[in-house]
Amino acid sequence: MKKNNKKTLIIAAVVLVALLAAFACVYMVFGPKAHKGSKEIVIEVTGSNGETTDYELATDAEYLIEAMDELAANGSGFTYSGSDGDYGMMIEIVNGERALYAEDNAYWALYVNGEYGQYGADSQPVADGDTYSWTYEFAQ
Amino acid sequence: MIGIMVAVIEVSKFILSGMPNIELTSFWLIMFTLTFGWKVALLVPVLILLEGTLYGMHIWWIMYLYAWPLLVLIAWIFRRNTSPVLWAIISGTFGLCFGALCSIPYFFIGLSSGGLSAGFRSMVTWWIAGIPWDLIHCAGNFVLMLVLYHPISKVMRRVRNLPPEN
Numbered sequence: 001m002k003k004n005n006k007k008t009l010i011i012a013a014v015v016l017v018a019l020l021a022a023f024a025c026v027y028m029v030f031g032p033k034a035h036k037g038s039k040e041i042v043i044e045v046t047g048s049n050g051e052t053t054d055y056e057l058a059t060d061a062e063y064l065i066e067a068m069d070e071l072a073a074n075g076s077g078f079t080y081s082g083s084d085g086d087y088g089m090m091i092e093i094v095n096g097e098r099a100l101y102a103e104d105n106a107y108w109a110l111y112v113n114g115e116y117g118q119y120g121a122d123s124q125p126v127a128d129g130d131t132y133s134w135t136y137e138f139a140q
Numbered sequence: 141m142i143g144i145m146v147a148v149i150e151v152s153k154f155i156l157s158g159m160p161n162i163e164l165t166s167f168w169l170i171m172f173t174l175t176f177g178w179k180v181a182l183l184v185p186v187l188i189l190l191e192g193t194l195y196g197m198h199i200w201w202i203m204y205l206y207a208w209p210l211l212v213l214i215a216w217i218f219r220r221n222t223s224p225v226l227w228a229i230i231s232g233t234f235g236l237c238f239g240a241l242c243s244i245p246y247f248f249i250g251l252s253s254g255g256l257s258a259g260f261r262s263m264v265t266w267w268i269a270g271i272p273w274d275l276i277h278c279a280g281n282f283v284l285m286l287v288l289y290h291p292i293s294k295v296m297r298r299v300r301n302l303p304p305e306n
Binding site: 019 | 196264269
């Protein structure tokens, strides 16, 4: 291997390792944090007809998807399904109502305490007292 | 030739669609750039337009407008290198930074609703939440390039009637 190529290779490897370390640190320090312990939360579902159904849940779930699984399993009538996307689970059907972006020109939006959610269901931390709202929204 | 290249990318994408963030688009764009040089600049707009037509022109499509051309530019800059390890590092680094690149539109979404700080918060929060997926993207790109570089490079040089690499 030529000397220049070797030098480029070493520099590139160092850059990649440095970036990996930096990204991992950023995620550990600033990434979504889950809280352990019993939490009282509300999961709301607002369908395309504008009607809202509330579900109260006491849970130890760290992430919203776990709380949704608990809610679906405890006979509340809440159901959901989705598919794995590049950045986590995409919720596609809630309480039997489908919102597929490509086919229905609509999607299930997640609001946390009334504000547009920054995370997907599988990375949204669950905090005591929070309200998580799944809202059927038409694409613009 | 552009049609064949786009078809190769799309078929690879379809085959790997069940494995989140494991993709061959980066690999093929790099290999096509190394083999066909600047002519790949004609492939990228066709690919992006086709993707938009097939899957809809949503926010990820805006990300593609600059992410893939950037990868082609990087591959063109380093085109004289023939080390599979170096290309694996470049492809892996691109995969690692893909989330950061793709977070840029979220700055403008946040900016439009809550000003500059909301723009930065929206962009950074989105990027950080996706870091685990970027790590998978990095590992996938690295391994795929390391494994496939030599066999595919050999075939492509034969297609172009180029002498084998040293």
